Amino acid sequence: MPLARRSVLGAALALALCETGPAKAAEPTEVRLDWATYNPLSLLLKERGYVEEALKPKGIKVRWVQSLGSNKALEFLNAGAIDIGSTAGAAALVARINGNPIKAIYAFSRPEWTALVTRKDTGITKPADLKGKRVAVTRGTDPHIFLIRALQGAGLTEKDAKLVLLQHPDGRTALDRGDVDAWAGLDPMMAAAEIENGDVLFFRDAAANTWGVLDVREAFAKENPDLVKAVIAAYERVRAEALKDPAALKAALVTATKLPEPVVARQLERTDLSQPAIGPTQADAIRAAGVALQQAGVIASDVDVPKAVDGLIDTAFNPPAAR
Numbered sequence: 001m002p003l004a005r006r007s008v009l010g011a012a013l014a015l016a017l018c019e020t021g022p023a024k025a026a027e028p029t030e031v032r033l034d035w036a037t038y039n040p041l042s043l044l045l046k047e048r049g050y051v052e053e054a055l056k057p058k059g060i061k062v063r064w065v066q067s068l069g070s071n072k073a074l075e076f077l078n079a080g081a082i083d084i085g086s087t088a089g090a091a092a093l094v095a096r097i098n099g100n101p102i103k104a105i106y107a108f109s110r111p112e113w114t115a116l117v118t119r120k121d122t123g124i125t126k127p128a129d130l131k132g133k134r135v136a137v138t139r140g141t142d143p144h145i146f147l148i149r150a151l152q153g154a155g156l157t158e159k160d161a162k163l164v165l166l167q168h169p170d171g172r173t174a175l176d177r178g179d180v181d182a183w184a185g186l187d188p189m190m191a192a193a194e195i196e197n198g199d200v201l202f203f204r205d206a207a208a209n210t211w212g213v214l215d216v217r218e219a220f221a222k223e224n225p226d227l228v229k230a231v232i233a234a235y236e237r238v239r240a241e242a243l244k245d246p247a248a249l250k251a252a253l254v255t256a257t258k259l260p261e262p263v264v265a266r267q268l269e270r271t272d273l274s275q276p277a278i279g280p281t282q283a284d285a286i287r288a289a290g291v292a293l294q295q296a297g298v299i300a301s302d303v304d305v306p307k308a309v310d311g312l313i314d315t316a317f318n319p320p321a322a323r
Contacts, residue, residue, distance in 0.1 A: 031060055031227055032082040034067040035256075037188055039086035039212055040271065041108050041238055043252040048241075050234040055227070068167050069186065071140035073215070077102055083220045084231055088113075088142030089210035089282055090289035095140070096312050097303055103221060103314040106214040106232055107282055108239075110272040113212070114143040116150055116203040117185040117193055119175060124182055127203050128154040133181040134162045136171035142210055143168070143184035149208050149292045157296060175199065188257050191266035210289050211282045221314070228317050236319045239273055277318045283309050 033051065035042040045051065052062045065082050067073035073085035074095040084105075087095075092104050118124040124133065127150040137144050151157060166174055168186045172193050175183040185193065185201070193199035214235070221228050242249040246268065253264045275281070290305040299305065 027058070027060070028224065028227070029060060030063055031055060031084075031231065032063045032065060033231065034065050034073050034076065034082050034085040036067040036069075036073065036086045037253065037257050038069075038111070038113055038186060039108050040249055040253050040268065041235060041242060041273065042086055043256045044242055044249055045234060045238045047252050047255075048238060050237050051231055054230045054234055060227070068169070069138045069141045071138060072167075074100055074102070074140065077215060077217055080217065084214055084216045084228070087213060087215055088145070089213050089286040090145045090293070091141055091210075092213060092215050093286050093290050093305075093309060093312055094145075094293065094299065097299060097308050101218040102215040102312070103218055104213040104278055104282070104312050105216050105221070105228065105314050105317040106235060106319075107211050107276050107278050108214055108235065108273075109212040110275055111187070111212055112204070112206040112209050112270040113187045113190075113267075114146045114209055115185055115190065115201040115205075116147065116182055117172075117175065117190055117199050118182045118202050119178075120198055120200055122181050125202055126154065127151055128156065130154075130161045130182055131156060132160070132162070134164055134179070135182045135184065136164045136166050136174045136180040137184040138168050138171065138186070139163075139165050141168075141186070143186050145210070145289055145293060146205075146208055147184040148296050148298060149289070150203055150205070152292060152296050187267040187270060188253065188259055188263060191270075192259055192263045195260070195263050195266060207285075208289070210285050211278075213278065213282065216314075216317075221317075225317075232317050232319060236276065239276060242273060277315070278313055279315050279318070283313050286312070 035046045046064050070087035070091035073087045076082040077085050078100045096102055137147055164180050168189055171183045172189045174180045176197055250264050287309045293299045294305055
């Protein structure tokens with residue numbers, strides 16, 4: 001082919017690319033969300049099908065996957081098994097620092113969902129009493145982070161206690177069997193332990209609980225911002241309904257957990273659904289947890305925690321009314 005002709009064809013191709021822009025990624029045929037008993041709104045949302053309703057005109061299906069704790073949700077996100085998942089804010093921060101490419105985009109609750117729990121007969125009354133004791137905990141979750149901070153406040157570290165790594169439901173079972181002396185609890189299992197077994201929340205600190213947040217895979221959010229907005233809009237719809245009709249939220253949680261109503265009521269007493277927009281308030285709580293974890297050696301000393309928090313929080317998907 002003569003050089004001049006190749007030049008003309010090359011110029012035409014370049015012009016066509018400029019006019020059409022880069023090829024867009026194909027829209028997914030499925031959006032994968034998690035549901036979790038520590039995120040009551042997810043239960044009501046799954047039950048009422050609002051995400052399915054919003055995405056049906058696009059021919060996009062919804063797959064629901066259960067997360068048993070922040071650690072599982074973060075594993076699913078990192079593996080690409082879900083697109084949006086429910087975690088504690090501090091757990092999301094640690095995951096992002098460790099290379100999990102996620103953004104926190106919505107605050108589904110401000111909970112006091114974790115405390116340190118023991119049986120009535122152990123004689124444990126404060127974090128300092130955990131020295132040398134067996135403590136059940138789910139690594140990488142807000143209860144784990146809460147435990148670290150509680151020990152730190154007593155002048156102890158994780159090494160001073162004997163951590164038994166179990167998922168949250170198994171931690172409660174181990175406590176009641178006497179296999180461990182204490183448990184870094186999570187609602188609703190923690191509320192059940194209180195009401196059904198008379199277990200004692202011997203150390204509480206609502207301020208040390210980080211927020212419940214929705215995390216999205218960065219690549220998914222970048223490629224499908226409209227789908228992320230649709231999910232947030234559905235969450236806002238169900239949140240408004242839950243605030244108007246708390247009994248419906250309680251019923252959804254009872255159905256999912258098979259727990260008695262008094263147990264679920266106790267969990268919901270400790271769950272604030274009124275502040276969904278993510279921003280400085282959540283960032284402050286997560287930053288404080290991050291600094292404490294860095295002081296405890298869980299986060300490396302060379303990590304810029306405030307910068308990491310800024311990288312985690314994404315306000316772009318905040319509900320319009322909450323901005």
